[in-house]
Amino acid sequence: MSDFPYFMLRLVAGVSFLGHGLVRLPKLPAFSQWMTGRFASSMLxxxxxxPFSYALPVAEFIIGVLLVLGLFSQMTIIAGFVVMLLLMLGTCLIENWEALPSQMLHALILIVLLQFIVSNSISLDNVLKK
Known part of the structure; x- marks a missing residue:
């Protein structure tokens, strides 16, 4: 039962990533157009x-699914962290300071998950290694 809080935290991160990707994938061209518009006055x-605006929802969806399942957990957590770093950089470049705390919280959750990955017993990773 001591690994259950880890499982719950992994689900929190996974559902967030999954949800972000899930709602953006059906409207990918519109999402890309929106994001490109937001960055029009930035240095990027x-x-x-x-390309990032098209890749982001796919990455969010895949990372979300893998986190929820607990599959390839270490690599998935690192990939999620890299996505969060890129999002935070973009957020800073367009001075969208309101979004930054949420992104930092996501990154922090991923850091905690990586730090305590030995508690990842309720996962497909654990099932497959047996």
Missing amino acids: PDALVT
């Missing part, structure tokens, strides 16, 4: 923003 060129 469209040549970087546009």
